[in-house]
Amino acid sequence: MSEVGAGDIEASLADGCPFAIGIDIGGTKIAAGVVASDGMIIENTLIPTPQHDDGPAVLRSLLSLIGEMRARHECVQAIGVGAAGLVDWPDGQVRWAPNISYRELPLQELLRHHTGLPAVVENDANAAAWAEACLGAGAGHRDVIVLTVGTGLGGGLILDGMLRRGQTGIGAEVGHVIVDPDGGLQCGCGVVGCLEARASGTALGRAGRAAAATEPTGLLATLAGGAEHVTGETVYQAACLGDATARQLFDQLGYWLGVGIASLVTLFDPEVVIVGGGLVTAEDLLLHPTRSAFERFVFARAHRTLPPIRPAKLGTDAGIIGSALLALSTAKLGPL
Numbered sequence: 001m002s003e004v005g006a007g008d009i010e011a012s013l014a015d016g017c018p019f020a021i022g023i024d025i026g027g028t029k030i031a032a033g034v035v036a037s038d039g040m041i042i043e044n045t046l047i048p049t050p051q052h053d054d055g056p057a058v059l060r061s062l063l064s065l066i067g068e069m070r071a072r073h074e075c076v077q078a079i080g081v082g083a084a085g086l087v088d089w090p091d092g093q094v095r096w097a098p099n100i101s102y103r104e105l106p107l108q109e110l111l112r113h114h115t116g117l118p119a120v121v122e123n124d125a126n127a128a129a130w131a132e133a134c135l136g137a138g139a140g141h142r143d144v145i146v147l148t149v150g151t152g153l154g155g156g157l158i159l160d161g162m163l164r165r166g167q168t169g170i171g172a173e174v175g176h177v178i179v180d181p182d183g184g185l186q187c188g189c190g191v192v193g194c195l196e197a198r199a200s201g202t203a204l205g206r207a208g209r210a211a212a213a214t215e216p217t218g219l220l221a222t223l224a225g226g227a228e229h230v231t232g233e234t235v236y237q238a239a240c241l242g243d244a245t246a247r248q249l250f251d252q253l254g255y256w257l258g259v260g261i262a263s264l265v266t267l268f269d270p271e272v273v274i275v276g277g278g279l280v281t282a283e284d285l286l287l288h289p290t291r292s293a294f295e296r297f298v299f300a301r302a303h304r305t306l307p308p309i310r311p312a313k314l315g316t317d318a319g320i321i322g323s324a325l326l327a328l329s330t331a332k333l334g335p336l
């Protein structure tokens with residue numbers, strides 16, 4: 001979704017189209033936008049996530065952003081937040097996040113109290129998945145699985161048209177299903193064997209450093225200025241230049257992603273699987289081996305119609321759009 005011109009904004013206002021503020025809290029950046037109920041972003045902004053502080057600093061930043069946006073857009077009627085980390089549902093309490101210092105923060109309650117508006121706080125991956133399912137590559141479908149391959153591996157499950165979170169909100173952690181318990185790779189969550197430890201930007205960087213160490217004069221080590229500096233981005237650059245080692249690493253990444261998708265499709269039988277995140281810009285470099293492994297491992301391959309695996313459409317806007325849509329939907333102001 002791109003920003004719209006003034007004419008479109010006026011048209012939305014004339015229609016009485018309700019707006020919500022959608023906010024996506026990540027480890028380094030907070031993205032926020034004023035979003036119409038059709039998903040159109042009217043205005044957006046980006047600020048750094050407060051570091052070396054706890055919940056109050058994050059709350060102050062959010063309230064300041066919200067105050068500025070409401071001053072410019074009087075018809076904002078709800079607040080939606082997608083927060084990185086473990087978020088309780090339906091209380092919207094942020095329990096913990098690996099890269100942000102907030103702990104046990106009753107963010108939803110605090111936002112309602114300080115703004116006087118309906119507010120919803122959701123896990124960030126769920127919010128982004130909801131946007132993709134409603135308005136992105138899953139539009140028109142009711143059973144959608146979304147996987148986001150970034151630094152980690154996030155995602156969400158939309159089943160029978162509803163976002164599925166489990167009993168407390170921390171379900172649908174697709175990156176932490178166990179696929180390789182004997183492989184020796186520890187995930188960021190502390191467990192050995194998670195899908196994320198095999199299929200993420202972090203996993204690609206780690207595999208890239210190991211490969212570059214055996215080829216010190218190869219393209220990976222050369223691009224990065226040394227094997228120890230190779231990242232997932234380096235592997236992507238080298239693969240785009242046709243480097244055989246880098247392409248093999250993408251094949252491995254796609255293989256594991258396909259293994260994970262096969263299990264998820266076997267469990268949930270969705271209409272479509274969407275793959276998003278920074279690495280999906282690699283398109284077929286990633287999705288071709290993913291589809292091959294998926295077709296190899298999915299249950300009853302010969303007797304079923306396979307769901308398509310599609311790249312996500314909304315990019316980094318998915319978090320703010322999904323948060324805003326969830327806020328409007330919960331406040332019974334949106335069409336969803």
Ligand SMILES: [Zn+2]
Pocket residue numbers: 175176187188189190191194196
């Ligand atoms: Zn894990």
